[in-house]
Amino acid sequence: MQTDIDPRSLIGRKAFDRNGAKIGTIDEVYLDDATGEPEWAAVRTGLFSRDAFVPLEPSKMVGEALHIPYDRKLIKDAPDFGVGRHLSPEQELQLYHHYRLDISSPDTGSLPSADAGGSGDKDFGKIAGSED
Numbered sequence: 670m671q672t673d674i675d676p677r678s679l680i681g682r683k684a685f686d687r688n689g690a691k692i693g694t695i696d697e698v699y700l701d702d703a704t705g706e707p708e709w710a711a712v713r714t715g716l717f718s719r720d721a722f723v724p725l726e727p728s729k730m731v732g733e734a735l736h737i738p739y740d741r742k743l744i745k746d747a748p749d750f751g752v753g754r755h756l757s758p759e760q761e762l763q764l765y766h767h768y769r770l771d772i773s774s775p776d777t778g779s780l781p782s783a784d785a786g787g788s789g790d791k792d793f794g795k796i797a798g799s800e801d
Contacts, residue, residue: 674725674735676700676707683734684712684723686741695735696720697752709764710735711752714745721747722756722764739768 676698684692692712697720699709710728711720721744728737737744748763750756756764765772 685736687738690741720752
C-alpha cells in the first residue's frame, strides 16, 4: 500500500473513525519492509485498553488528526498482536482480511499465507525509526 503520510509526524496524533468518533492516539507506525512505505499504525484505544492496528491506506490526515475510513467497532475488533515488534506475514494477512483489503499489489504480488505454502521468512511491518 502506498500512502503520502509521513510516519514521523503520526506518533501522538489522535485517530478518528469514519463517523468522526475518536478511537485513540497513535502509538507506533509500521513500515512495509519491501517498500519502506508506512502501512499500519497502532492506535491506543483507551487508558487501560490495547493498541488496534489500522491501515494507513486509505486513511487520510485531516488537519492534525488521522481519519480512518472504518467504523470504530471494526477497528477495536482488529486482531491484537501487541506492539514493538515486526508483524509476521501471517499477522499482516489477518489484518488485510479483517479490513477486507486487497492483499495483492503490483510490486509484491500477494502476501504469503501459512496454508498457501508461503515461506513465511519475510518480515513485514517494521516499526518506523527502528534499526532492526
